[in-house]
Amino acid sequence: MKFALPVIFGLLTVALLAVGAVHPSSTAPASSPEGAVQAMLANVQGHDWKDAYSYISPSSNVDLQDFVKDLNGRDGSLRTYSSLESFTTRPLHENDNQATVRTETKYSTAVGAFYDTRDLNVVKDNGQWKIVWAGEKTPTVPPQVIPVNYLRWDVIWRGAGDDWGSQNVENPHVRILSMNPVSQASGLSIMGEVENEDTVPAFVSVAATLVGKNGQDLGTESSFDRTSHVLLPKEISPYRIDFPGIKLTEVQSARMKPDSMLVPASADPVIGVMHQRIEKDAKGRSVLQGDLLNESGQIVNIPHVLATFYDNSGKVIWVSDGYVDHALLPQTPQGFAVSLSDDLAAKVHSYRVTVNQYSRDWQD
Amino acid sequence: MSSPSISMARQVPLLQRPVPLSWILLLALIVHGPLLLMQLPNGSYDANLHKFFASHYAQHWFNPWNTKQFTGFSQTTYPPMEQQWVALFSHVIGLNLAYMLVQFVAILLLPIGVYRYAKIWVNERAASYAALGSVLLGSLAFLVYNAGQLSTTWAAPLYLLALPYYYEWAREANWRSLLKGLVLLFAAASAHHVTLIFASFIFALPVLAMAIMDRHREPAHASLGGVISRSVIFAVLAIAGVFVVLMPFWMEILINPIKQMTIPHASRDNYILQPIWGMNYFIVPWGAIILSIPYIFIKGLKEARLRPLFLGFWVAMLFALGGTTPVPKWILGRAFDVLTFERFSLLAHVLALPIIGLMVCDLIDHYGRKAAFVTGALAALTFGFAVSWPVYFQNHDPDFNVSEVVSFLNRDGHDKFRYITLGFGSHKFDEVSTYTTASSVDGDYNSARLLPELTQYGSAQLTNSKYFGANGMESLRAVLRHADQYGLKWIFVHDTFYEPLLAFGGWRKTETYDRGSVTLWVKDGIPPAHPMPYQQSMKPTEIEGIMWGTLPFGSSLLALILALALPDKRRRGADTYEFPISESEPVLREAR
Numbered sequence: 001m002k003f004a005l006p007v008i009f010g011l012l013t014v015a016l017l018a019v020g021a022v023h024p025s026s027t028a029p030a031s032s033p034e035g036a037v038q039a040m041l042a043n044v045q046g047h048d049w050k051d052a053y054s055y056i057s058p059s060s061n062v063d064l065q066d067f068v069k070d071l072n073g074r075d076g077s078l079r080t081y082s083s084l085e086s087f088t089t090r091p092l093h094e095n096d097n098q099a100t101v102r103t104e105t106k107y108s109t110a111v112g113a114f115y116d117t118r119d120l121n122v123v124k125d126n127g128q129w130k131i132v133w134a135g136e137k138t139p140t141v142p143p144q145v146i147p148v149n150y151l152r153w154d155v156i157w158r159g160a161g162d163d164w165g166s167q168n169v170e171n172p173h174v175r176i177l178s179m180n181p182v183s184q185a186s187g188l189s190i191m192g193e194v195e196n197e198d199t200v201p202a203f204v205s206v207a208a209t210l211v212g213k214n215g216q217d218l219g220t221e222s223s224f225d226r227t228s229h230v231l232l233p234k235e236i237s238p239y240r241i242d243f244p245g246i247k248l249t250e251v252q253s254a255r256m257k258p259d260s261m262l263v264p265a266s267a268d269p270v271i272g273v274m275h276q277r278i279e280k281d282a283k284g285r286s287v288l289q290g291d292l293l294n295e296s297g298q299i300v301n302i303p304h305v306l307a308t309f310y311d312n313s314g315k316v317i318w319v320s321d322g323y324v325d326h327a328l329l330p331q332t333p334q335g336f337a338v339s340l341s342d343d344l345a346a347k348v349h350s351y352r353v354t355v356n357q358y359s360r361d362w363q364d
Numbered sequence: 365m366s367s368p369s370i371s372m373a374r375q376v377p378l379l380q381r382p383v384p385l386s387w388i389l390l391l392a393l394i395v396h397g398p399l400l401l402m403q404l405p406n407g408s409y410d411a412n413l414h415k416f417f418a419s420h421y422a423q424h425w426f427n428p429w430n431t432k433q434f435t436g437f438s439q440t441t442y443p444p445m446e447q448q449w450v451a452l453f454s455h456v457i458g459l460n461l462a463y464m465l466v467q468f469v470a471i472l473l474l475p476i477g478v479y480r481y482a483k484i485w486v487n488e489r490a491a492s493y494a495a496l497g498s499v500l501l502g503s504l505a506f507l508v509y510n511a512g513q514l515s516t517t518w519a520a521p522l523y524l525l526a527l528p529y530y531y532e533w534a535r536e537a538n539w540r541s542l543l544k545g546l547v548l549l550f551a552a553a554s555a556h557h558v559t560l561i562f563a564s565f566i567f568a569l570p571v572l573a574m575a576i577m578d579r580h581r582e583p584a585h586a587s588l589g590g591v592i593s594r595s596v597i598f599a600v601l602a603i604a605g606v607f608v609v610l611m612p613f614w615m616e617i618l619i620n621p622i623k624q625m626t627i628p629h630a631s632r633d634n635y636i637l638q639p640i641w642g643m644n645y646f647i648v649p650w651g652a653i654i655l656s657i658p659y660i661f662i663k664g665l666k667e668a669r670l671r672p673l674f675l676g677f678w679v680a681m682l683f684a685l686g687g688t689t690p691v692p693k694w695i696l697g698r699a700f701d702v703l704t705f706e707r708f709s710l711l712a713h714v715l716a717l718p719i720i721g722l723m724v725c726d727l728i729d730h731y732g733r734k735a736a737f738v739t740g741a742l743a744a745l746t747f748g749f750a751v752s753w754p755v756y757f758q759n760h761d762p763d764f765n766v767s768e769v770v771s772f773l774n775r776d777g778h779d780k781f782r783y784i785t786l787g788f789g790s791h792k793f794d795e796v797s798t799y800t801t802a803s804s805v806d807g808d809y810n811s812a813r814l815l816p817e818l819t820q821y822g823s824a825q826l827t828n829s830k831y832f833g834a835n836g837m838e839s840l841r842a843v844l845r846h847a848d849q850y851g852l853k854w855i856f857v858h859d860t861f862y863e864p865l866l867a868f869g870g871w872r873k874t875e876t877y878d879r880g881s882v883t884l885w886v887k888d889g890i891p892p893a894h895p896m897p898y899q900q901s902m903k904p905t906e907i908e909g910i911m912w913g914t915l916p917f918g919s920s921l922l923a924l925i926l927a928l929a930l931p932d933k934r935r936r937g938a939d940t941y942e943f944p945i946s947e948s949e950p951v952l953r954e955a956r
Contacts, residue, residue, distance in 0.1 A: 003662065006664075010658075017688060020688045220846075220849055223870075
């Protein structure tokens with residue numbers, strides 16, 4: 001009897017530990033196609049690549065290394081700066097031996113959240129549901145020499161010891177070409193285009209302050225990453241500035257503030273945009289999609305697509321942007337898609353796509 | 365020449381006697397002194413946060429509004445006592461050594477507190493072993509040398525010192541005990557608010573139970589009603605006093621309740637499913653105490669007298685296990701996701717030590733010197749492993765030099781603009797904050813955050829954004845989008861992960877420091893920083909500043925004065941003796 005209490009408390013402690021540790025096995029056979037996809041993604045989330053790979057059908061013809069690269073990224077792409085944060089799954093169709101499961105994944109990346117939708121085929125393999133993984137095929141570019149004859153601007157700045165008085169190199173002239181406020185449920189957006197009018201490259205930022213009916217400032221926001229910051233001479237960039245929670249009826253005017261600074265720049269890399277078209281994506285939403293082609297000889301790690309949409313009169317009616325989670329390999333097309341609301345898509349008469357880029361080597 | 369004489373006193377063998385407290389304090393000096401002189405805690409997680417707060421008190425003792433982080437925040441969001449002591453000593457020995465000195469005082473207070481607290485339950489010998497063990501606790505080493513939790517290491521011993529006085533007051537109605545107990549309690553509350561809340565239950569409830577059980581124990585002859593009524597008086601006075609001493613803190617909480625999204629922390633993980641965190645937060649701090657758990661369960665529950673203490677230990681242990689059991693979540697609800705649980709190991713150990721003291725007595729009685737050697741070796745290994753754990757488990761980046769960053773911000777009017785750091789970690793960011801004159805949009809102490817871009821997302825410091833997933837990066841994006849409003853011109857980057865966002869967002873890389881490990885990114889066209897208009901209503905009033913500068917620090921000073929002016933009377937006949945008293949041979953002693 002004298003050990004009754006210690007035994008009770010000991011068992012209670014063990015029971016509490018057991019309750020806390022109840023957890024399904026990370027490699028348990030999936031009882032449904034959706035279960036297999038969920039288990040695979042849960043393992044990807046926990047970076048348990050081997051366990052995730054155990055849900056891949058051998059018929060996929062993809063080895064563990066390539067599977068990890070497909071999910072974890074390669075060539076310094078945005079995917080290499082990301083991790084799977086959450087996912088949802090939905091079976092699209094299913095029979096006794098085969099199924100298709102739609103996955104909507106949210107990645108945390110270096111530039112913010114990144115969303116991806118993918119339909120996965122799942123098959124019954126020896127009584128277990130396994131995913132047929134369509135591995136990414138990287139095309140092999142034949143050996144070649146790519147001549148580089150792009151324009152480049154260097155700047156010699158005034159040094160600390162230079163006796164130039166207050167004189168320095170003058171900042172480039174930039175001009176707001178257009179400005180169009182668009183009201184939406186989430187707030188007000190101001191968009192348009194800005195041009196570097198000068199003969200030297202400019203580092204450009206566009207900010208706007210909204211002035212209310214009573215003359216008070218309602219808020220200041222900047223275009224942040226919805227513009228190209230480095231503009232070569234005569235280059236035009238779209239911009240979009242969002243003011244969440246503000247209605248157009250509250251606004252009397254907007255003060256635009258384009259800032260420019262002379263910076264060294266080069267026209268390289270040249271990224272071509274091909275096969276642009278507005279289509280519906282797998283979820284039935286309007287998107288502008290096409291292919292990017294890196295015409296230089298070096299890898300572009302993170303491309304960022306800016307799309308400007310014009311109506312019949314040539315007015316900018318929307319600016320949309322999207323990051324591409326794959327690197328642009330030299331001379332290799334890579335698909336992109338940026339979203340567009342359905343009602344705007346009906347008004348679009350023409351569009352223009354420009355591409356920003358971040359490359360590790362070139363930043364240095 | 366004198367004739368031989370016979371001593372009538374019985375000589376008790378060394379290992380059968382209580383270890384003198386002075387020896388225990390000497391051991392603390394021997395063990396911790398060199399480590400502190402080497403300034404080992406400088407690399408601990410929170411040390412620089414405490415030094416950052418202290419550096420502000422050193423310059424603005426009566427103005428708790430600090431503009432160096434969060435564009436401005438009130439330091440009344442964190443009890444100030446130990447930081448004010450660091451501030452005071454920093455004028456004489458500098459900030460780093462002042463921190464070490466204040467930490468050392470806390471380390472010295474712990475065995476004294478454990479000794480007095482343990483004596484409520486066990487005899488003097490076992491209490492002395494408990495105090496001895498407290499010097500070598502893995503959890504203490506973890507908090508001092510790894511976590512840098514100066515506040516917990518101060519607050520816990522002060523509570524332990526206060527509660528025996530409450531015990532005396534409840535049983536004996538001794539007014540001196542009431543006064544000293546209350547003042548020590550106020551000092552403990554001034555050291556750490558979280559320990560105040562939990563210690564009130566985990567430490568104090570077992571003492572209340574003992575005061576009731578011991579109401580007739582010599583020299584007390586109290587009634588049940590008397591003990592309870594005096595306990596109520598103590599509780600009322602304690603609550604009222606703590607409210608007054610920390611009034612600006614409560615006012616701050618009232619005006620700006622913590623509404624931020626929850627922030628992930630590994631101490632809330634399930635340690636069985638995440639073994640690395642189990643190692644970090646349980647195996648390392650607990651060390652050899654894990655071996656004694658069966659004894660604690662058996663002894664603590666078999667003897668009615670030890671049961672309240674055991675229950676306190678058991679609850680503290682379940683909390684120390686973080687998310688390994690569902691109990692903390694059940695009890696705390698949403699607060700579970702706000703708290704961190706590493707500190708509960710120390711609280712659990714303090715409650716276990718009196719029982720462990722009994723175990724050591726039993727072992728020594730049975731096995732003599734061998735038992736003393738083995739228990740001592742296990743304690744030393746536990747301590748050594750916990751101190752050295754950061755060497756084997758590096759959960760933050762290697763050290764790098766931020767002096768060039770500080771130098772840049774402090775020269776040529778660069779401090780007209782605000783800055784943030786990315787990839788520095790909160791430890792290095794606090795170091796920059798301490799020594800620069802510039803203000804940052806980012807900040808380390810989560811509960812002081814007011815900016816909507818920081819509170820609306822489930823992430824902590826901007827400098828650690830990537831570790832909080834999409835929430836962290838969205839929070840960073842939101843701040844960068846509002847760079848104009850905050851005068852945020854400078855961004856110092858120690859992790860290339862953040863470079864794409866800055867490049868796309870309109871910042872340019874301009875300078876490189878510390879042999880390329882830190883880069884400076886600049887945005888042009890940013891207006892100089894100005895005080896945020898809404899913060900005017902957040903600033904503590906002048907009266908609050910004066911209260912903050914006097915009452916918490918004053919309570920610790922008063923506790924010190926009372927300890928010197930009203931020393932405890934040595935009690936005779938109240939100690940617990942073991943039966944039967946062992947007889948030993950008279951000793952022949954030659955008088956000279």
